[in-house]
Amino acid sequence: MTDDFRFTLRARDGGARLGEISTPRGAIRTPAFMPVGTAATVKAMYPGQVRELGADVVLGNVYHLMLRPGAERVAELGGLHKFMNWPHNILTDSGGFQVMSLAKLRKLDENGVTFQSHIDGSRHQLTPERSMEIQRLLGSDIQMQFDECVKLPCSHEEAERAMRLSLRWAERSRKAFGEQPGRACFGIVQGGAERDLRIESARALADMDFGGMAVGGLAVGEPQEVMLAMIETVMPHLPEHKPHYLMGVGTPDDLLQSVKRGIDMFDCVMPTRAGRHGLAYTRWGKLNLKNARHAEDPRPLDPTSSCPAARDYSRAYLHHLVRCQEILGMMLLTWVNLAYYQDLMAGAREAISAGRYDDYLAQVKDNWTRDGEPG
Amino acid sequence: MTDDFRFTLRARDGGARLGEISTPRGAIRTPAFMPVGTAATVKAMYPGQVRELGADVVLGNVYHLMLRPGAERVAELGGLHKFMNWPHNILTDSGGFQVMSLAKLRKLDENGVTFQSHIDGSRHQLTPERSMEIQRLLGSDIQMQFDECVKLPCSHEEAERAMRLSLRWAERSRKAFGEQPGRACFGIVQGGAERDLRIESARALADMDFGGMAVGGLAVGEPQEVMLAMIETVMPHLPEHKPHYLMGVGTPDDLLQSVKRGIDMFDCVMPTRAGRHGLAYTRWGKLNLKNARHAEDPRPLDPTSSCPAARDYSRAYLHHLVRCQEILGMMLLTWVNLAYYQDLMAGAREAISAGRYDDYLAQVKDNWTRDGEPG
Numbered sequence: 001m002t003d004d005f006r007f008t009l010r011a012r013d014g015g016a017r018l019g020e021i022s023t024p025r026g027a028i029r030t031p032a033f034m035p036v037g038t039a040a041t042v043k044a045m046y047p048g049q050v051r052e053l054g055a056d057v058v059l060g061n062v063y064h065l066m067l068r069p070g071a072e073r074v075a076e077l078g079g080l081h082k083f084m085n086w087p088h089n090i091l092t093d094s095g096g097f098q099v100m101s102l103a104k105l106r107k108l109d110e111n112g113v114t115f116q117s118h119i120d121g122s123r124h125q126l127t128p129e130r131s132m133e134i135q136r137l138l139g140s141d142i143q144m145q146f147d148e149c150v151k152l153p154c155s156h157e158e159a160e161r162a163m164r165l166s167l168r169w170a171e172r173s174r175k176a177f178g179e180q181p182g183r184a185c186f187g188i189v190q191g192g193a194e195r196d197l198r199i200e201s202a203r204a205l206a207d208m209d210f211g212g213m214a215v216g217g218l219a220v221g222e223p224q225e226v227m228l229a230m231i232e233t234v235m236p237h238l239p240e241h242k243p244h245y246l247m248g249v250g251t252p253d254d255l256l257q258s259v260k261r262g263i264d265m266f267d268c269v270m271p272t273r274a275g276r277h278g279l280a281y282t283r284w285g286k287l288n289l290k291n292a293r294h295a296e297d298p299r300p301l302d303p304t305s306s307c308p309a310a311r312d313y314s315r316a317y318l319h320h321l322v323r324c325q326e327i328l329g330m331m332l333l334t335w336v337n338l339a340y341y342q343d344l345m346a347g348a349r350e351a352i353s354a355g356r357y358d359d360y361l362a363q364v365k366d367n368w369t370r371d372g373e374p375g
Numbered sequence: 376m377t378d379d380f381r382f383t384l385r386a387r388d389g390g391a392r393l394g395e396i397s398t399p400r401g402a403i404r405t406p407a408f409m410p411v412g413t414a415a416t417v418k419a420m421y422p423g424q425v426r427e428l429g430a431d432v433v434l435g436n437v438y439h440l441m442l443r444p445g446a447e448r449v450a451e452l453g454g455l456h457k458f459m460n461w462p463h464n465i466l467t468d469s470g471g472f473q474v475m476s477l478a479k480l481r482k483l484d485e486n487g488v489t490f491q492s493h494i495d496g497s498r499h500q501l502t503p504e505r506s507m508e509i510q511r512l513l514g515s516d517i518q519m520q521f522d523e524c525v526k527l528p529c530s531h532e533e534a535e536r537a538m539r540l541s542l543r544w545a546e547r548s549r550k551a552f553g554e555q556p557g558r559a560c561f562g563i564v565q566g567g568a569e570r571d572l573r574i575e576s577a578r579a580l581a582d583m584d585f586g587g588m589a590v591g592g593l594a595v596g597e598p599q600e601v602m603l604a605m606i607e608t609v610m611p612h613l614p615e616h617k618p619h620y621l622m623g624v625g626t627p628d629d630l631l632q633s634v635k636r637g638i639d640m641f642d643c644v645m646p647t648r649a650g651r652h653g654l655a656y657t658r659w660g661k662l663n664l665k666n667a668r669h670a671e672d673p674r675p676l677d678p679t680s681s682c683p684a685a686r687d688y689s690r691a692y693l694h695h696l697v698r699c700q701e702i703l704g705m706m707l708l709t710w711v712n713l714a715y716y717q718d719l720m721a722g723a724r725e726a727i728s729a730g731r732y733d734d735y736l737a738q739v740k741d742n743w744t745r746d747g748e749p750g
Contacts, residue, residue, distance in 0.1 A: 041702075043702055077673050077691050326418065327702060
């Protein structure tokens, strides 16, 4: 515990890093996967369960929370931690990405974005200043700069325009964040799939006083090679004594490949969303429980898993729940998937500490080829 | 624990009874409320949670389970207890009620009912023999006779016809049940809202060798007074050394009034269904969390509740979850409601044991008038 926001690098193994962020709310062991708690809830999970799986931090979405229940209301109720009964660390995104992917009738200018809510059509505005104000009202421990994220592929010109706008918004965001003891504001590297733009963005942000560096605008449609190439391009220009956060990523393989290249933090809806759609991540690969081949399979997903949901229920039962669209099916598979993601990161931390990260990566990937059959 | 199915009456307080059913799977403390686990899941609850709330038995539905995943499949997978990870007692209904309320294109004759599945239109048949076979395949501890349940109001003639058919089906059901050590088959009193028919039905069933007596066909549209009058009419004709089960009932008040009149067991979807629709049962009354008056209320539902969901989350947060149709909202409110129903029965048992059941009933009802305001 500490009164400050602090990042300590504990070990390296090739490009992979073992570290720890400490804040007044506790430690975040890195590499870290942050479950996504969009609307102040990690969907289909009790907060206590999320903690028990080993999550040190969850993500909240400014876009969703500003629409419902509203940042001022959350503040009046004592902040987001208290509101959602999660006393541990919270990172909030800035809303930029969701405005682009969810909102209707967007209008973007130098000042910010005006848009209509996808829920009720009501009109709202987000600027760097308002985004940071919302994140402060929520009481977020790690607050993200407001940025513009473009879909890939896009032209060099378009990527450049959005990157430069994001840099100007980075300065405004950092200024609006001000000084908040024990909390940090992270900058976000943009620049599409253009190496020169990514480098320019990283260098400019490195000169600003951010508590951590995020890489944004990846895993938005491009092949994994492109994403990894961008990480490799950017990494030499990120301050090494600050945490490196790859936003919105990704598959288990994306995570392991990115850790190998120096990424410390991840968030993604994949494990929770997949769980609500009948997909299970296991050590032996990804299974679609909707598939009829599981209908009579008495085996659990993984009898040696750390997660009761993977041990105590047969594949046949999970298949039945998924087919009947039972809420318990979503609860169990979300639990299984978040446990898998947390275990994957715990394994990575252990491997880096022992200097055998490449072996870990190779072994984990080998197991994925088993199509659900325990080895 | 015992190898037999046994019912022991421990105390009386006026008409109210304190008892215990024992089976090889454990004790069922009566008066008992049985959460409904329609399709092999108490919706939005982990089975371990249901047990922790004090439920000794859950109900499974023959109609739902015969359609998905099928009784033979459940049997191959080791029975319903193992399938749904609930090692405690299970009572199954016979399917008669659901065929009438859910299935399409029903055809009823002396032999049984043919119908089309409400899910995929597939054609099925239920007879007393097939219903009992399904319940045996599921491995149910308490199996219900196959019956015909009519909606109220209905004519004396119609009620009489259905009651007499149900009596003939009772004999066939009892015969098909045969001898299953440690398990019981219950008869079901029918007869609509007609006193003479109810008495005739009860007397005829009392002469058959059933392990328990149910009262069916109530809480199907009639006022509470009619339901209670039917219970009072029937009660003198039910064997007192057998458990008395009122099927598909009901509100907290229905339960307490029926316990007062000699009922020992209940099942109802009300607490689980209400929980999925934003309604919370609390000591201080029933609350609709959708209502805007809860939006800024920082108080939990009941800080002194036995249920974490009622203590650790504000009404404002629950309102938010319900408005956003978040799964966690359904999970928390289902938990709250089942806890309330179990606590209500635990309180009834304690009160009967102490000979102060009428005081208990009066006090509980007085609290309900507080509109959610703790007294």
